[in-house]
Amino acid sequence: xxxxxxxxxxxxxxxxxxxxxxxxxxxxxxxxxxxxxxxxxxxxxxxxxxxxxxxxxxxxxxxxxxxxxxxxxxxxxxxxxxxxxxxxxxxxxxxxxxxxxxxxxxxxxxxxxxxxxxxxxxxxxxxxxxxxxxxxxxxxxxxxxxxxxxxxxxxxxxxxxxxxxxxxxxxxxxxxxxxxxxxxxxxxxxxxxxxxxxxxxxxxxxxxxxxxxxxxxxxxxxxxxxx
Amino acid sequence: xxxxxxxxxxxxxxxxxxxxxxxxxxxxxxxxxxxxxxxxxxxxxxxxxxxxxxxxxxxxxxxxxxxxxxxxxxxxxxxxxxxxxxxxxxxxxxxxxxxxxxxxxxxxxxxxxxxxxxxxxxxxxxxxxxxxxxxxxxxxxxxxxxxxxxxxxxxxxxxxxxxxxxxxxxxxxxxxxxxxxxxxxxxxxxxxxxxxxxxxxxxxxxxxxxxxxxxxxxxxxxxxxxxxxxxxxxxxxxxxxxxxxxxxxxxxxxxxxxxxxxxxxxxxxxxxxxxxxxx
Numbered sequence: 001x002x003x004x005x006x007x008x009x010x011x012x013x014x015x016x017x018x019x020x021x022x023x024x025x026x027x028x029x030x031x032x033x034x035x036x037x038x039x040x041x042x043x044x045x046x047x048x049x050x051x052x053x054x055x056x057x058x059x060x061x062x063x064x065x066x067x068x069x070x071x072x073x074x075x076x077x078x079x080x081x082x083x084x085x086x087x088x089x090x091x092x093x094x095x096x097x098x099x100x101x102x103x104x105x106x107x108x109x110x111x112x113x114x115x116x117x118x119x120x121x122x123x124x125x126x127x128x129x130x131x132x133x134x135x136x137x138x139x140x141x142x143x144x145x146x147x148x149x150x151x152x153x154x155x156x157x158x159x160x161x162x163x164x165x166x167x168x169x170x171x172x173x174x175x176x177x178x179x180x181x182x183x184x185x186x187x188x189x190x191x192x193x194x195x196x197x198x199x200x201x202x203x204x205x206x207x208x209x210x211x212x213x214x215x216x217x218x219x220x221x222x223x224x225x226x227x
Numbered sequence: 228x229x230x231x232x233x234x235x236x237x238x239x240x241x242x243x244x245x246x247x248x249x250x251x252x253x254x255x256x257x258x259x260x261x262x263x264x265x266x267x268x269x270x271x272x273x274x275x276x277x278x279x280x281x282x283x284x285x286x287x288x289x290x291x292x293x294x295x296x297x298x299x300x301x302x303x304x305x306x307x308x309x310x311x312x313x314x315x316x317x318x319x320x321x322x323x324x325x326x327x328x329x330x331x332x333x334x335x336x337x338x339x340x341x342x343x344x345x346x347x348x349x350x351x352x353x354x355x356x357x358x359x360x361x362x363x364x365x366x367x368x369x370x371x372x373x374x375x376x377x378x379x380x381x382x383x384x385x386x387x388x389x390x391x392x393x394x395x396x397x398x399x400x401x402x403x404x405x406x407x408x409x410x411x412x413x414x415x416x417x418x419x420x421x422x423x424x425x426x427x428x429x430x431x432x433x434x435x436x437x438x439x440x441x442x443x444x445x446x447x448x449x450x451x452x453x454x455x456x457x458x459x460x461x462x463x464x465x466x467x468x469x470x471x472x473x474x475x476x477x478x479x480x481x482x483x484x485x486x487x488x489x490x491x492x493x494x495x496x497x498x499x500x501x502x503x504x505x506x
Contacts, residue, residue, distance in 0.1 A: 032461075032465070034458070039498070076290045084439065084451055085402040127291060131286070131287045131291055134287075142258070142259050143459070143463070168286045170285075
């Protein structure tokens with residue numbers, strides 16, 4: 001669906017949401033997973049941190065972190081940076097960010113001697129985890145020789161992530177494709193679109209036999225509708 | 228001033244060290260994920276060298292960027308030194324400048340393992356309208372013959388090289404892929420093998436790109452190293468999937484504690500999968 005909306009032809013896909021963090025590229029009838037989060041998903045990391053520093057869930061915790069981060073930037077707080085090949089890990093970062101939040105509540109100061117603010121924390125967290133995501137995406141792009149990148153999933157709405165990805169893609173002579181919140185967070189339309197494509201290639205399931213499963217891996221689907 | 232003879236359409240400014248009048252005109256070999264690799268010479272025009280340059284990443288916060296570049300270059304140099312001392316086939320380190328972001332290392336001849344395997348596999352099969360499964364079966368049958376011996380042998384050499392890296396050097400690579408292994412041709416030129424089916428797979432497996440390597444002896448880190456390789460291999464060479472087991476078997480035989488690493492690998496696989504299956 002991302003390809004249909006954005007017109008990207010053969011992109012490396014960064015799929016980032018509350019439940020999944022995967023770098024995916026299509027090869028020989030399947031979407032193959034090149035890298036993924038080894039523990040919690042990036043969206044989960046951001047959501048849980050939002051709870052730690054008690055920011056609103058309205059309209060979404062990730063959105064509110066993004067808005068707060070725009071007011072940060074004065075300092076970059078040191079957080080772990082955990083990339084292993086094309087995989088990454090977020091739980092250690094969350095732990096450290098939570099510790100820094102507790103430090104802030106006790107009136108802790110940053111490297112410049114000024115008190116740490118929620119904006120500093122949100123800024124540092126975003127800069128660190130997004131740098132990791134862009135890095136693993138870049139590594140996958142170099143690996144498969146693609147210069148296009150498509151961002152999908154709820155975290156893909158984040159404009160700072162899109163901006164960083166854009167800078168990376170431009171550096172590689174490529175371009176970034178992203179959708180907005182109308183598509184990024186609507187699982188129904190994604191499933192419907194994939195179902196339609198499958199239907200058109202002769203994959204039919206009678207309604208009585210239809211079930212749903214949450215445990216469906218990206219690379220389990222045989223993709224007949226792409227060359 | 229020398230001019231940069233790039234092989235890509237975009238002109239990148241080379242690091243300052245390559246712009247001195249005395250330096251051999253550098254050739255930009257690749258723009259990898261980590262940075263750029265130039266071919267130039269070290270000290271004497273007759274000693275080819277690879278110059279790895281990590282340019283600043285425009286997307287990254289400058290403080291984070293400087294921290295990562297410095298830490299990674301110096302870690303990479305230390306690890307290479309350690310491997311080289313233990314006799315693991317890796318490029319030798321000639322010179323390092325962590326604040327300028329470059330490192331000069333030995334030039335390794337030969338194609339990457341990825342290219343060798345792809346040449347051996349040939350073109351992807353034409354996909355039939357009734358799906359890929361049947362196609363996979365046909366290919367598997369075709370592979371049953373003795374023609375895959377050179378591939379099995381290469382898989383074993385890879386497993387052995389990784390085992391020696393883990394055991395002798397106490398190093399985990401951090402980014403094992405078939406692009407990060409070279410096939411260094413034998414010194415005699417390998418003329419005897421001319422025309423043989425396995426020609427593309429010959430040579431000594433030399434591990435390169437230690438940009439994410441760390442010193443570690445833990446089963447967990449070693450298992451993740453293998454997991455990264457497994458996933459990169461299966462996604463890059465899906466049609467050679469069956470043969471990957473040979474890598475792990477050779478690894479198992481390469482040192483005493485390898486067996487417990489492979490047990491841990493099961494855990495790492497489960498963890499990776501389970502997490503990505505949730506919603």
